[in-house]
Amino acid sequence: MKRIQIADFDRRMPPLELREMDDYYETMFVPDYDEVYQSNEIRTIQLADIYVNLAMTKNEVRLVSALFLKPVEVADIVSWMQLYTISFAISDASGYYVEQADEILEIVLYQGNPIVIATRGTDRLYYDPEGAIEMRRESSEVMGKKPLLYLNGEAWFGVPRLEFNPNQDELHVNGTFLFADYMDVYQGRVGFFRNTDPALPIVLLVGEAIIEMELTENADGSRVLVIEQPYDEA
Numbered sequence: 400m401k402r403i404q405i406a407d408f409d410r411r412m413p414p415l416e417l418r419e420m421d422d423y424y425e426t427m428f429v430p431d432y433d434e435v436y437q438s439n440e441i442r443t444i445q446l447a448d449i450y451v452n453l454a455m456t457k458n459e460v461r462l463v464s465a466l467f468l469k470p471v472e473v474a475d476i477v478s479w480m481q482l483y484t485i486s487f488a489i490s491d492a493s494g495y496y497v498e499q500a501d502e503i504l505e506i507v508l509y510q511g512n513p514i515v516i517a518t519r520g521t522d523r524l525y526y527d528p529e530g531a532i533e534m535r536r537e538s539s540e541v542m543g544k545k546p547l548l549y550l551n552g553e554a555w556f557g558v559p560r561l562e563f564n565p566n567q568d569e570l571h572v573n574g575t576f577l578f579a580d581y582m583d584v585y586q587g588r589v590g591f592f593r594n595t596d597p598a599l600p601i602v603l604l605v606g607e608a609i610i611e612m613e614l615t616e617n618a619d620g621s622r623v624l625v626i627e628q629p630y631d632e633a
C-alpha cells in the first residue's frame with residue numbers, strides 16, 4: 400500500500416493522506432481509521448462519481464474517507480479535491496449546512512444523514528435535505544469487498560448477534576420454519592443456536608451467495624426474521 404501526501408502536490412490543501420490500493424485511491428479524512436473501527440462498522444456509499452466511507456458505531460456516524468476508482472491519476476484526485484468539498488450531516492440551530500462552499504451539487508441520505516458534494520468557496524451554505532434519495536444499500540462490493548449478508552437492506556461483513564424468543568418469534572430460513580434462541584457467527588458463517596447447546600449451531604448457512612434478511616417487529620413485540628440465500632451457481 401502506497402501512501403501519498405496531497406499537500407506535496409498543492410501546499411494550499413489540508414494535510415490529507417492518499418492511500419493507493421489495487422483498485423482505487425483513498426483520501427483519508429480520519430488518519431488510520433481502519434485501526435480505530437472494525438470492518439463491519441464501515442459503510443461505503445456512492446456519491447456522484449466517487450464513493451465515501453462512513454464509520455457507523457453506537458456513539459457516532461463519521462465520514463472517514465473518500466474513494467476514487469482506478470483508472471484515475473493522482474493529479475486528477477488533487478484537482479478534484481481543489482474544486483470540491485464533501486460534507487456529512489453538519490448542522491446548527493438554523494439547519495444543515497456546508498462550510499466554505501460556493502454551490503451544492505448533490506445530496507444523498509444514509510440512514511437519514513445527509514452527505515453532500517459542493518464546489519469550494521467562501522460561504523456557509525444552508526440546505527434542506529428533504530427529497531434527497533435515501534441510499535439503502537452501500538456499495539462495498541464495487542470496491543471488491545463482498546458483504547456476507549444484507550439485513551433490512553444494510554450490508555454486513557460480519558454476523559450480527561440476534562436473540563429470539565422461540566415462544567413468540569418466527570424464523571424462516573429458505574422457506575423452512577426454525578426454532579432457535581439466537582443467531583451468531585460460527586467459523587465466519589451465519590449460525591443459529593439453542594441455549595441448551597451453544598457449542599454447535601443447529602443450522603449453519605455455508606453457501607457463498609449473499610444472504611438476504613428482513614427483520615420485522617409486530618405490534619405485540621414479537622419479531623419475524625425471513626432469510627433467503629440463493630443456491631450457489633454450479
